[in-house]
Amino acid sequence: MTDKAYETVMARKNQIMSDSLQINYADFEGEGISFDYEHMMNSVAYSMDEMISIQRELGVGNTPIVELKNMTQLARKYDPAGKGARIFIKDEAANASGSFKDRRASISCYHAKKLGYKGVVTATSGNYGAAVAAHAAKLGLKCIVVQECFDSKEVGQPEIVEKARKCEALGAEVVQLTVGPELFYQFLKILEETGYFNASLYTPFGIAGVETLGYEIKQQFDRQVGQQPDVVVVTNAGGGNLTGTVRGLRKAGNTSSQIVAASVDLSGLHMASDEDFNRKSFTTGHTGFGIPFSTNPDRSDVPRSAARPLRYMDRYVLVKQGEVFFITETLAWIEGLEKGPAGNTSLAAAFALAQDMDEDQIILVQETEYTGAGKSVQPQLSFARDNGIDIYFGDPDEEVPGESIVLPKDPGLIKARDLDLNQPKRSRIRTALAQSPSSANFSPAEWQFLAEEINGSIEDVEAFVQELTGGA
C-alpha cells in the first residue's frame, strides 16, 4: 500500500504532478534559475483560433461590453471640469458558470478529455471550482473540487459555502477543509488515488484560456466604440487574469492600453491563520494573494506558473473593503447590474482613476462575476458584523483589515492607492537571489530572464541586486 504520510506524499509531488499534467517542465528550464516562458506558452497551449472554437462549444466567451453612463456621471461630480473618463465593464458574468474562470477551465477540461483522463481535480475555493465543474459536466468528466472552507470552529466563509453549493449543483464532489496550506497535501493524495487530471489554475492552458478575453476586448472596442481603452483595470490575485488578458490584448494588436492591477487591501491579515480566516470579507482579489503571487509566481501548485503578472502590469493600486462594498451597491442601484466582488474590486479602483483622466478617454474594468447568497454585500456585511468587525461610514483610509470596514461617507472619498511597483519588483529579485546558488553571479541568460520577470531592463535588475546585496 502507498504511504500516505504527509512528508512521503509531499516527497512524491513531482511524480504526481507529472502523471496528472503530462507537461515536461524540464523542457523549458534554462540556465540556473531561468526558464523559457514563451517557449512553454507556445508549445503547450492552444492557438487563439482553437481556443475560441473550444470555448464557443462550451458556452464561454463573446461576453458583452457595457458602458456605465450613470457611474461615469457620478464620478464626474467629484473631479474638475473636463475630467472623468467613460467607464466600461466587460460582463464576464455572462459566461457559462458566471465568471471569467470559465475561460481557464474550459481549456483545461478540454485538454484533460483529449488526453483521455476520466476526471479532473482542482484546488480552489473560488469561481474556478464552479467553472471546472461546469465544463467537466458538459464533457462527461468526473470532477473533484478541494476547497478551504471552514475555520476550526466549523464556521464557513459565506462566499465559499455558496461556492460549494454551486460546485455540487454542477455535479462535482466537493472536499471541504479547515484552514491551512496542507490543502495541497490532500489535493495530491486525491490526484494520486484517482489518476485524474490536475486542472490547476496555473498551467499554460489555464492562462492561455484567458487570452481570448483580451482578444475580444480589442475587437469589441474597435467595432463598437471606435477607440481602444486608455486604461484596463484588472483585479489581481493569483495573476492569471491579468497575465492572460494582457497577452490576448497584445496578440490582437493593442499595445497602447495602460494595465492597472487592483487588489483589496487586506494587509495585516495572515492567509494561513485560523483566527484571521473569517475576519476578512473578501476571499480573493486581495493583497494576501496578489502580492505574493506577483513577487514569487512559482509558489503555485505547478513547477512553473504560467501566470506571471509582474511582466504585464504598468501600475498596481489598492482599494479598501468598504469601498468595494459601496461600489457594488452603486453598480446595482444606478446601473441595474448586480455583480460579485471580484470585478467590483477593479470597478472601485476605476471609479477613482477615471477622475484623473480626460472625458474623452476610456477606462475598462475587464470582468464581472455572478453573485448571490453568500457572495453579495448583505451576507458579507452581516457575517462581518457577527465576527465583531466594526462597520461604519467614514473615510475608507481609516479601515483596518480584520477590525473595521469603513464605507465611504461620500463617494468622492473612494481612492486608488498606488503601490510602488519597485516593491514587488525588488521582492521578485530577492526571491531569485535566494533561489540561485550562484547568488548575484547570474549568467547572461539569467540576467535577461530576470529583466523579463520585472518588465524592465538588465540595468534595473542590476540596481536591485546591488541594493539587496549591499553593493557587494
Next chain:
Amino acid sequence: MVKKGEWVQISAVVLTAEQRAAQVPEDTKATPLIMWVKGYLLEEEAEVGQEVMIETVTKRRVGGTLVQVNPVYTHSFGRYIPEITQIHQLLADALEGGAENDG
C-alpha cells in the same frame, strides 16, 4: 437510524495538530486539519457519530465520522444591514445633484 444508500456528510481528521506542516502559523497549528465530504452511506445502518464508509459522486470510497444525514445548505443573505439602505439614500442624493450639473 440511517440506512444504506442515504445521502450523508462525514468528517475526518486529515492531520492532527501534531502532524501539521512546519510553516503553518501557531494559531492554525493548534488545531487539526479536518475534512468534510458527502456521499451515499455504504453501511447497512448507522447512527450519527459512528465511523462509516461512503461512496461519493465520483465513486470514491471515503471513511469518516457520520455528521449529517440529508445535509442542507445553511448560508443565506444574512440579517438586515441598515448601512446598505443608507448607501442607497446617499446615492439618490448624490445623483440628484448630478442631474442639476448636467442641466
